[in-house]
Amino acid sequence: MPSSTAAARGTRPGPEAMASLTRHWAEAPSLRTWFGTVDHKRIGRRYLVTAAVFFGFAGASAVAMRTQLAGPEAGILSPREYNQLFTMHGTAMIFLFSTPMLFGFGNFLVPLMIGARDMAFPRLNAFGYWVFLFAGLFMWASVPAGAAPNGGWFAYVPLTDERNTPGLHLDVYTLGLLFLGISTTSGAVNFIVTALKLRAPGMSLNRVPVFVWAIVATSFMVLVALPVLNLDNALLFLDRRFDTRFFEPERGGNVLLWQHLFWIFGHPDVYIIVMPALGIVSAVLPVFCRRGIVGYPLIVFSIVAIAIISFGVWVHHMFATGLPQLSYGFFSAASTVITIPSGLQIFAWLATMLVGRIVVSVPFLFVVGFLVTFVVGGVTGVMFALTAFDQQTTDTYFVVAHFHYVLFGGAVFPILAGVYYWLPKMTGRMFSVRLGRWAFWLVFVGMNLTFFPMHVSGLLGMPRRVYTYPGGLGWDPWNLLATIGAYVVAAGLLLVAVGVVHALRRGAPAPDDPWGGDSLEWTTSSPPKPYNFPVIPRVHSLHPNWDPRTVESTGPGATEDRILAEGRTTLCTSELDGRYERPVEMPEETRKPLLAAVGLLMVFLGLLLAWYWVAAAGAALVIGTLAAWLWPPRRTPQEAGVAG
Amino acid sequence: MTPADLRTALRPAGLVTEQPVGRSTAWWGVMLFIATEGTVFAALLGSYFYLRFQHGVPWPPDGIAQPDLRLPLVMTAVLVPSSLPVAWAEAGIRRGRRWQVRAGLLATLVMGGTFLGLQGMEYHENLREYTVTTNVYGSLFYVITTFHGAHVTVGLFMVCWLLAAAGRGGVSARRPEPVRVVAYYWHFVDAVWVAILFTVYLSPRL
Numbered sequence: 001m002p003s004s005t006a007a008a009r010g011t012r013p014g015p016e017a018m019a020s021l022t023r024h025w026a027e028a029p030s031l032r033t034w035f036g037t038v039d040h041k042r043i044g045r046r047y048l049v050t051a052a053v054f055f056g057f058a059g060a061s062a063v064a065m066r067t068q069l070a071g072p073e074a075g076i077l078s079p080r081e082y083n084q085l086f087t088m089h090g091t092a093m094i095f096l097f098s099t100p101m102l103f104g105f106g107n108f109l110v111p112l113m114i115g116a117r118d119m120a121f122p123r124l125n126a127f128g129y130w131v132f133l134f135a136g137l138f139m140w141a142s143v144p145a146g147a148a149p150n151g152g153w154f155a156y157v158p159l160t161d162e163r164n165t166p167g168l169h170l171d172v173y174t175l176g177l178l179f180l181g182i183s184t185t186s187g188a189v190n191f192i193v194t195a196l197k198l199r200a201p202g203m204s205l206n207r208v209p210v211f212v213w214a215i216v217a218t219s220f221m222v223l224v225a226l227p228v229l230n231l232d233n234a235l236l237f238l239d240r241r242f243d244t245r246f247f248e249p250e251r252g253g254n255v256l257l258w259q260h261l262f263w264i265f266g267h268p269d270v271y272i273i274v275m276p277a278l279g280i281v282s283a284v285l286p287v288f289c290r291r292g293i294v295g296y297p298l299i300v301f302s303i304v305a306i307a308i309i310s311f312g313v314w315v316h317h318m319f320a321t322g323l324p325q326l327s328y329g330f331f332s333a334a335s336t337v338i339t340i341p342s343g344l345q346i347f348a349w350l351a352t353m354l355v356g357r358i359v360v361s362v363p364f365l366f367v368v369g370f371l372v373t374f375v376v377g378g379v380t381g382v383m384f385a386l387t388a389f390d391q392q393t394t395d396t397y398f399v400v401a402h403f404h405y406v407l408f409g410g411a412v413f414p415i416l417a418g419v420y421y422w423l424p425k426m427t428g429r430m431f432s433v434r435l436g437r438w439a440f441w442l443v444f445v446g447m448n449l450t451f452f453p454m455h456v457s458g459l460l461g462m463p464r465r466v467y468t469y470p471g472g473l474g475w476d477p478w479n480l481l482a483t484i485g486a487y488v489v490a491a492g493l494l495l496v497a498v499g500v501v502h503a504l505r506r507g508a509p510a511p512d513d514p515w516g517g518d519s520l521e522w523t524t525s526s527p528p529k530p531y532n533f534p535v536i537p538r539v540h541s542l543h544p545n546w547d548p549r550t551v552e553s554t555g556p557g558a559t560e561d562r563i564l565a566e567g568r569t570t571l572c573t574s575e576l577d578g579r580y581e582r583p584v585e586m587p588e589e590t591r592k593p594l595l596a597a598v599g600l601l602m603v604f605l606g607l608l609l610a611w612y613w614v615a616a617a618g619a620a621l622v623i624g625t626l627a628a629w630l631w632p633p634r635r636t637p638q639e640a641g642v643a644g
Numbered sequence: 645m646t647p648a649d650l651r652t653a654l655r656p657a658g659l660v661t662e663q664p665v666g667r668s669t670a671w672w673g674v675m676l677f678i679a680t681e682g683t684v685f686a687a688l689l690g691s692y693f694y695l696r697f698q699h700g701v702p703w704p705p706d707g708i709a710q711p712d713l714r715l716p717l718v719m720t721a722v723l724v725p726s727s728l729p730v731a732w733a734e735a736g737i738r739r740g741r742r743w744q745v746r747a748g749l750l751a752t753l754v755m756g757g758t759f760l761g762l763q764g765m766e767y768h769e770n771l772r773e774y775t776v777t778t779n780v781y782g783s784l785f786y787v788i789t790t791f792h793g794a795h796v797t798v799g800l801f802m803v804c805w806l807l808a809a810a811g812r813g814g815v816s817a818r819r820p821e822p823v824r825v826v827a828y829y830w831h832f833v834d835a836v837w838v839a840i841l842f843t844v845y846l847s848p849r850l
Contacts, residue, residue: 188680197667223680246695
């Protein structure tokens with residue numbers, strides 16, 4: 001397998017061209033560029049670090065809850081505190097950790113994997129990060145203030161209306177998620193346009209890495225699913241603050257509207273979280289099986305199929321609400337059908353392992369951990385598709401066990417695999433394998449020790465979201481086991497963090513391609529230069545780095561139209577076939593995205609605290625900044641084309 | 645004109661006003677933005693029908709009269725044709741006629757502003773009968789129409805921005821994207837109004 005270093009591949013563009021590229025792309029290390037950077041690699045790393053910090057907060061909430069539940073009748077947390085902690089745990093894990101973490105990988109990797117020099121809209125990308133950061137702080141700041149959301153992560157009305165939950169709690173929830181939605185939506189638009197227009201020439205759709213397919217399909221789901229959640233939250237905010245009547249039955253409203261809108265978003269969201277993670281698996285697993293992935297077209301098909309079918313299963317979250325039996329039948333069938341494309345992917349991975357030659361590295365261990373736990377979560381998922389079983393176990397710990405196997409198994413394991421796999425590329429440093437293996441076994445054992453007993457306590461009737469329970473119901477040993485497991489997981493995750501810091505401080509310098517990977521990010525230096533590729537490659541296959549023709553395309557024969565050293569430029573290609581279209585100018589660093597995000601923060605703080613003049617000032621700031629941001633650059637008459 | 649200018653002008657890229665290539669990133673960006681915004685409206689209007697049919701007859705409830713159609717039809721007659729001058733402005737920028745861009749955008753500005761004025765008149769009338777807190781019907785009526793009105797306002801901001809940018813020479817035949825983006829957004833706001841006309845004003849009579 002060819003995994004040559006960049007130096008062995010022949011000469012790079014001439015020294016003048018390299019100097020010009022550096023001049024146009026490099027950012028001076030100053031505070032100004034720190035706030036103004038539009039480099040997708042820096043922004044991607046920031047997404048990853050920020051999401052990891054929010055993961056730490058949410059994980060600490062979980063450890064606090066497990067400590068409270070270790071034995072019956074414990075008094076460590078009050079019911080009020082417990083309600084806020086479990087709500088913030090769920091909300092943060094879903095909205096502030098999983099999706100931003102995977103978008104962080106996407107930000108760093110999508111341009112590198114498709115051979116581009118940045119995202120399609122670099123300033124929008126920076127804006128998306130700042131909004132995510134501010135929205136996360138907005139929500140987490142409510143915890144020390146004692147005003148954190150407390151209605152569960154799906155915040156059902158009428159529990160969450162003004163009469164039943166007064167105070168700011170749910171306003172933090174609705175406004176925080178609306179605020180965050182702006183970031184997620186702008187990120188999704190950016191991913192789709194980047195993947196459609198900025199691919200290296202020759203990368204037709206059938207040569208796009210699975211991870212990029214997964215990010216694009218996820219982004220389409222975000223664009224269709226997230227508006228529904230945003231609407232739901234806007235209506236709840238209006239009901240609570242301005243006394244509209246959408247969810248108030250006495251005035252003609254309907255409480256089930258909340259659940260329908262929430263789950264029309266909520267079930268696709270499960271796949272919004274899991275799908276990019278599956279994309280990571282499809283990127284990591286074949287490299288350590290030393291061969292291309294089996295069934296690439298089938299995997300892409302199943303990604304697209306899941307993205308569509310996932311919009312037709314939402315009522316399986318509402319089997320206990322008394323809807324018509326006929327609708328149960330339809331949604332039960334759809335929920336069963338969606339297991340087929342999910343199963344296709346599992347079998348494609350198994351087949352890749354079967355016909356490949358496995359290298360048991362740290363990232364691969366986490367992939368195997370994913371396969372085992374995700375399948376367990378999938379099996380209990382099929383059980384819930386059966387209405388009769390669902391009605392018996394809904395709102396018990398069996399549900400908690402199920403979705404933690406799906407989300408911890410389906411998202412956290414692949415994310416950790418991705419952290420170890422791409423750490424050398426992102427930081428230019430190798431990690432300690434010993435620390436990595438210890439971290440894996442602690443996380444894997446701890447995870448199963450935490451969540452497997454919950455199946456049992458759930459079947460024994462323990463309801464979810466209780467802050468304590470009486471002894472002698474047969475739940476005590478299972479809860480104690482789960483609590484011990486939670487501490488083991490926490491230790492394992494801490495080891496991951498230690499491993500990353502250790503790599504940064506003491507790690508050996510990473511080669512450009514430590515794993516013999518197949519995709520284009522391994523053709524760049526570790527860490528990549530600000531312009532990513534000195535020569536934009538011409539892609540000839542699905543595995544460009546294993547394909548001599550693609551590798552040669554960046555060598556001595558590289559043509560000027562792919563070096564593009566004059567200016568800050570990348571290539572536009574056609575959407576389907578990746579035909580060469582034209583070079584496009586990329587914007588330089590600017591602090592306007594940060595300013596616009598600050599304006600939005602003012603808007604949402606003003607709305608939350610009912611300081612409407614602050615909100616108005618924030619809106620004016622946003623509009624003014626956007627107008628200046630989009631203002632067309634001054635051009636000479638020649639550039640402008642025509643007189644007049 | 646120097647010989648160098650002549651050579652530049654005679655190169656293939658100098659002869660075409662618009663390069664014969666696929667959609668631009670700006671086109672994809674605005675289309676995806678419109679798609680996600682359209683989903684918000686679809687969910688909002690879907691919620692209208694869900695609440696209406698879960699509520700049952702009579703609709704509108706609590707003795708509120710059927711919506712009066714005269715003013716909304718006038719508003720439709722003002723807003724829907726306002727897409728034409730935008731389209732005309734877009735055609736103008738492709739030929740490099742800045743005056744046409746400006747005239748078209750000004751006409752749109754006047755029509756959009758008139759629409760908002762008429763909506764204010766309608767609110768003035770309706771608020772005597774019911775408000776946003778009266779019942780779910782009032783909430784739906786005011787939230788749907790205000791949300792759309794906010795979109796018209798944003799569209800008018802964009803038109804004003806474009807007028808200012810066009811005045812400073814910021815748009816041209818070679819860079820028609822800003823005009824196009826605003827045009828697509830404006831067409832979208834118009835099309836949504838037709839859906840609102842049907843849902844809020846016509847469907848209660850069905």
